[in-house]
Structures are given as structure tokens and as C-alpha cells.
Amino acid sequence: MLLRPFNFHTPNSLESAVQAYGKLRDVKLQAGGTFLLNSLKTMKRKGVKTPQHIISLAHIPELRGIEDQGDCVVIKSMTNIDEIYDSPLLTGNLGVLRVAARNISSQLIRNMATLGGNLTCRYTWTEMPAVMVASRARMHFVGVDGKEEIVPAEDFFKNAAKTDKIFTHVSIKKDDGxxxxxxxxxxxxxxxxxxxxxxxxxxxxxxxxxxxxxxxxxxxxxxxxxxxxxxxxxxxxxxxxxxxxxxxxxxxxxxxxxxxxxxxxxxxxxxxxxxxxxxxxxx
Ligand SMILES: Cc1cc2nc3c(=O)[nH]c(=O)nc-3n(C[C@H](O)[C@H](O)[C@H](O)COP(=O)(O)OP(=O)(O)OC[C@H]3O[C@@H](n4cnc5c(N)ncnc54)[C@H](O)[C@@H]3O)c2cc1C
Missing domain, CATH: 3.30.390.50 (CO dehydrogenase flavoprotein, C-terminal domain)
Incomplete structure (x- = not known):
């Protein structure tokens, strides 16, 4: 099924994504697109209005990768599930992310679906939320005013995973104990x-x-x-x-x-x- 026409925005920095997200009305963010594109089709099928603008986060280098920052590890929102499974940095208590990633869907989905999409899609059955809560992860967001907000994963999911901001990364403390x-x-x-x-x-x-x-x-x-x-x-x-x-x-x-x-x-x-x-x- 063809999607209804929309304007597709491909910012190449977090700053320009934030600006576009603040300026545009009737807009949705796209990470891996594995849920979003399907939900646009479902909306069309049901006769519901679909968004006029889609902002892809795919070309923003600041949103990709896994970094060891000494006492904690940072996983950026556009890191895909397969990259999590493959990461040599996720050891000790962080190894739980690799165990969860290994079981998610098929290789095709793991190559496209992102950590950001898994945590913010608001489907109650995705698996990374429980892992984040049990790991005392902190979720980092940037608002359209450019300000950073840090929310413990437990609080984010208590609040039904609602956000009007761009989720940028999670940070998790390393603790081999x-x-x-x-x-x-x-x-x-x-x-x-x-x-x-x-x-x-x-x-x-x-x-x-x-x-x-x-x-x-x-x-x-x-x-x-x-x-x-x-x-x-x-x-x-x-x-x-x-x-x-x-x-x-x-x-x-x-x-x-x-x-x-x-x-x-x-x-x-x-x-x-x-x-x-x-x-x-x-x-
Ligand atoms: C066939 C299939 C099987 C699956 N099986 C499993 C499974 O077994 N276990 C499991 O845990 N998951 C599973 N998933 C879910 C998958 O792991 C992804 O979480 C999901 O598809 C969304 O990720 P995405 O990157 O494609 O997000 P998208 O589809 O691009 O986005 C989903 C939503 O999240 C929002 N969003 C995305 N990134 C951000 C961000 N950075 N900031 C703010 N909002 C954002 C978007 O606006 C959109 O509303 C499955 C998915 C499919 C299609």
C-alpha cells in the first residue's frame, strides 16, 4: 500500500533536527522506521489523518554509537539492536543488553530497529524498557528549546513513556558487582x-x-x-x-x-x- 504523501526531512546534525522539530507542525520522528511506516499504513487504512512531516534521525552522527565513558556506558538512540548485540563494550552488568538484543525478532529487524525506537515507541511489549529499569538506566532527551532533560528509566515508563522531546541516549553505570x-x-x-x-x-x-x-x-x-x-x-x-x-x-x-x-x-x-x-x- 502506498503511503499518503508527506515531506521527508533528513537533518544531519542534532541541532538542525531540534530546530525542525520545534518549527514544524504535524510532525513525527523516524528512527529505524520499522514501526512508524507500518503505523502510517494502518492510519491510512483506517482513514485517520497521517502526519505531513517526517523527520528522519538516520543521518545524525551524534545519535549513533556506544561509548565507554569511564564509570558509565552511553548508548546513543540510533544504535540498532544488532549493534547492541555485537558490542564488546557491553560486559559485566551491561551484558544484559546483549542477552535481550539477541532474542529480539529477526536479523532483518535487528539491523533496522533502534534502541530509541524500542524505548519510545509506546508499545507496551518491547523488551528494552524492562532491561533499562532493572539496570537503573538514565534516559537523556533534548527539547525543542535545546535543553537537556535526564529521566530515570523507571520514571519514564511510570509516566507511560510519553515525551515531546528527542531521545538522545541512555547512560548506565558499570558495576561488575x-x-x-x-x-x-x-x-x-x-x-x-x-x-x-x-x-x-x-x-x-x-x-x-x-x-x-x-x-x-x-x-x-x-x-x-x-x-x-x-x-x-x-x-x-x-x-x-x-x-x-x-x-x-x-x-x-x-x-x-x-x-x-x-x-x-x-x-x-x-x-x-x-x-x-x-x-x-x-x-
Ligand atoms: C516484525 C517485528 C518484530 C519485532 N519483535 C520484537 C521483539 O521480539 N522484541 C522487541 O523488544 N521488539 C521487537 N520489535 C520492535 C523493534 O525492536 C523496534 O523497537 C521497533 O520496531 C521500533 O524501532 P524503530 O527504530 O524502527 O522506530 P521507528 O519505527 O522509527 O519509531 C517508532 C516510534 O518511536 C518514536 N521515536 C523513535 N526514535 C525516537 C527518538 N530518538 N526520540 C523520540 N521519539 C522517537 C517515533 O517517532 C515513532 O513514533 C519488533 C518489530 C517488528 C516490526
Missing amino acids: ISFVYYRAKKSVHVDIPLLSLCVTTRLVKGKFSQTIVAVNNGVAFAQRDRKLEEFLNGKSPGKTLAETALEHLDAAIYDARGTDYKKYMFRVGIKHILRDLTEKHR
């Missing part, structure tokens, strides 16, 4: 989008878990923390019965939200898997 586990369940064998995903980060202090974050993506709401499970895990030692006992300490509202019996069951399977993995890591 933090271990992680990640789990995702497929929705179906045909369309590889996740039914649910879970990401846990924790630190073992004197043989006990501490500062644990359990980030849950239930596909219905934006990524959120299960504080009840975190409270249960903190102070516990890795052990054989931990995974089973933990199931008694879930924030049921998160896992049962608009869920089928299968999905509720898969959440419990997922929790058991990741807590067993976590225990194995610390044996």
Missing part, C-alpha cells in the same frame, strides 16, 4: 514478539541478595518493578528452594493483569527460571 538474569516467553511461533519478559538485577553482599530490582514487562502495562518480590529476595541467600518460595511473594496485580491462564502460568515458569539461574550464578 551486579549480576543479572533475563527471561522472555514468545507469543507464538509465527510472530516473534514476546508474551512477557522479566529482568532481575541484584548484588550479593555477604552471601545475601541486596539492591534487587525485578522489572516486569507484562505486555499490557509499561515495564514496572515488582517491589513485593524485591522485598522478599533482599536478604535471602541463593538456595535450592528460593525459586518455589518466591512464587508466594509476587505482586499478583502485575502478573494477572488482563492475563489468560496460560500467560499467568508462563509468568510463574519465568520467575522460577530466572531465580534458578540467579542461584546457579552464585553457587
Whole structure:
């Protein structure tokens, strides 16, 4: 299906993108385009007005790449999912990004889809949001006034991932003392989008878990923390019965939200898997 005509803008600096974004009305940003172009077609099919202007972020060097900045790693918004999977800089606690990236869709999508698109597209099932929440990532934006805003990922997703700014990068602190586990369940064998995903980060202090974050993506709401499970895990030692006992300490509202019996069951399977993995890591 042909798209309705629009003006396609290709700024080659962040400054000119910000200027265009501030000046134009009826405008959308394009990153990899894997969701945007499809949603323009859907809008046309439904008879909904499509935007007159698209600003592509593809030719802005400031928005590409992964940088080691000493105590933290910065991942720019136009870095694609395959570049994340391939990056030698994502080690230690940052290795969780590579684990999540490896499982996202197909190679074709991973080559095009960007971290920025994954975090700001406002589809509740994409996987990087839970990873960012569990990694205490900070999300950086630039507004049309040129000012930078920094928002913890947890707050961004609590606010339903709304923004009228350009997302530029995430920064994540390096910390080899933090271990992680990640789990995702497929929705179906045909369309590889996740039914649910879970990401846990924790630190073992004197043989006990501490500062644990359990980030849950239930596909219905934006990524959120299960504080009840975190409270249960903190102070516990890795052990054989931990995974089973933990199931008694879930924030049921998160896992049962608009869920089928299968999905509720898969959440419990997922929790058991990741807590067993976590225990194995610390044996
Ligand atoms: C077939 C298919 C399967 C997929 N499977 C998975 C999966 O298994 N797991 C998973 O996590 N994801 C999956 N995805 C999602 C994919 O990883 C991308 O996140 C998604 O396609 C959007 O990325 P994009 O770069 O193409 O964004 P675009 O389509 O270009 O943009 C999406 C939206 O984000 C906004 N946006 C993009 N960048 C910025 C920015 N820098 N600042 C502000 N707003 C911005 C755009 O305006 C637009 O509204 C899948 C996608 C497809 C098409």
C-alpha cells in the first residue's frame, strides 16, 4: 500500500533536527522506521489523518554509537539492536543488553530497529524498557528549546513513556558487582514478539541478595518493578528452594493483569527460571 504523501526531512546534525522539530507542525520522528511506516499504513487504512512531516534521525552522527565513558556506558538512540548485540563494550552488568538484543525478532529487524525506537515507541511489549529499569538506566532527551532533560528509566515508563522531546541516549553505570538474569516467553511461533519478559538485577553482599530490582514487562502495562518480590529476595541467600518460595511473594496485580491462564502460568515458569539461574550464578 502506498503511503499518503508527506515531506521527508533528513537533518544531519542534532541541532538542525531540534530546530525542525520545534518549527514544524504535524510532525513525527523516524528512527529505524520499522514501526512508524507500518503505523502510517494502518492510519491510512483506517482513514485517520497521517502526519505531513517526517523527520528522519538516520543521518545524525551524534545519535549513533556506544561509548565507554569511564564509570558509565552511553548508548546513543540510533544504535540498532544488532549493534547492541555485537558490542564488546557491553560486559559485566551491561551484558544484559546483549542477552535481550539477541532474542529480539529477526536479523532483518535487528539491523533496522533502534534502541530509541524500542524505548519510545509506546508499545507496551518491547523488551528494552524492562532491561533499562532493572539496570537503573538514565534516559537523556533534548527539547525543542535545546535543553537537556535526564529521566530515570523507571520514571519514564511510570509516566507511560510519553515525551515531546528527542531521545538522545541512555547512560548506565558499570558495576561488575551486579549480576543479572533475563527471561522472555514468545507469543507464538509465527510472530516473534514476546508474551512477557522479566529482568532481575541484584548484588550479593555477604552471601545475601541486596539492591534487587525485578522489572516486569507484562505486555499490557509499561515495564514496572515488582517491589513485593524485591522485598522478599533482599536478604535471602541463593538456595535450592528460593525459586518455589518466591512464587508466594509476587505482586499478583502485575502478573494477572488482563492475563489468560496460560500467560499467568508462563509468568510463574519465568520467575522460577530466572531465580534458578540467579542461584546457579552464585553457587
Ligand atoms: C516484525 C517485528 C518484530 C519485532 N519483535 C520484537 C521483539 O521480539 N522484541 C522487541 O523488544 N521488539 C521487537 N520489535 C520492535 C523493534 O525492536 C523496534 O523497537 C521497533 O520496531 C521500533 O524501532 P524503530 O527504530 O524502527 O522506530 P521507528 O519505527 O522509527 O519509531 C517508532 C516510534 O518511536 C518514536 N521515536 C523513535 N526514535 C525516537 C527518538 N530518538 N526520540 C523520540 N521519539 C522517537 C517515533 O517517532 C515513532 O513514533 C519488533 C518489530 C517488528 C516490526
